[in-house]
Amino acid sequence: MSQWIATLPMYNVTPCHAAWWRALLRDTLEAFARAGGPADVALLDEPVGDLLALWCREDLLLSQTCGYPYRMLGLAGNVQLIATPVFDADGCDGAAYRSVLVVSARAFANGATTLAACRGLRAAYNDEDSHSGMNAFRRAVAPYARDGRFFSASKRYGSHLNVLRALGEGTADCAAIDCVTLAYVRDALPELLREVRVIGMTASAPGLPLIASRSLGEALAASLYDSLEVARTADVERARALRLRGFARLGHDDYALIEQFSRDAAAMQYPVLA
Known part of the structure; x- marks a missing residue:
């Protein structure tokens, strides 16, 4: 891949949060490049429009999606699962x-x-x-x-x-x-x-997964996971502001629970929020 893209669109609640996530992403990519990952990566501004198309791009080095499109809209078959953030927030338990x-x-x-x-x-x-x-x-x-x-x-x-x-x-x-x-x-x-x-x-x-194109390969995906943790620990105050405790490695099957939520509602004759 001549050039990769990266963006973290999911938790930009305020401009400050967006800036912190972008800085974390930039530090991750720098650590990844030092570890042998690609150095030519374009950081996209917060994307608008068809996120599913963005997440399916062959040149996607790192982004974050919701578990619903990952499991329910066929995304899992087109991307590589990199990590799931672990947050310090009421309602979170590990990943x-x-x-x-x-x-x-x-x-x-x-x-x-x-x-x-x-x-x-x-x-x-x-x-x-x-x-x-x-x-x-x-x-x-x-x-x-x-x-x-x-x-x-x-x-x-x-x-x-x-x-x-x-x-x-x-x-x-x-x-x-x-x-x-x-x-x-x-x-x-x-x-x-x-x-x-x-x-x-x-x-x-399971929380909102960080993903990459399958073309990245498993070895680089493992290195990218490590680079996320390097970036998190590089700025303790930023991690605290993002309530980010770390990252976990979940598998595709862990996200089957999201599909189960949908099946349960349908089984109770409630397929649509109404």
Whole structure:
């Protein structure tokens, strides 16, 4: 490959988080080059548009995806699993994470203090291909659904931040937020949570995997994993700000749990968040 590309698009909650992740990526690539990896790597700005196409590129040296497209949309067959971050956030356990079930303060005051009590409210989610915002949420709701429905409405908002804004503004009532994202919001944007209340958590699943093109090869993939840890330990304050404890090596089969969430919801006659 004459030139590779790299980008980390998933946890850029604020411009500061984006800068920290980009610096971590840059330090990773420098450590990787010193260890014999390719030196000609273009760092992309935060990508927009078709992320699935980006993740499938033959020249992808490093990026991060969600477990749902990795396991459910065929991505696993086209990429190499490099690492899964380990975060210091409520809801994380090693390389596993949960979604935090939240409601608007108004809904909470009106009795929506448990997920079961949210029947008939308005659901919000970030995207259809999100495990944290849709798949885990759907699985949590499924036992309470009747005839395939639980909410009065369900609306896509495009990001977890937009979902939190909708809860705060009163245009939505209930949602599930990635626990790492929520921790970042608590750290940097606490005003978004003033009108939001936590009512529980979903079951845990493997965290968002770091991936590369299969053309990288297994030996270089192992070296890239080591370079991630070199970069993390190179700046302790940055790692603390990112709540990044380290990295784990999970396998493809570990992400089967995300597919199981979907099958469970379908088995309970709740295939769509509704």
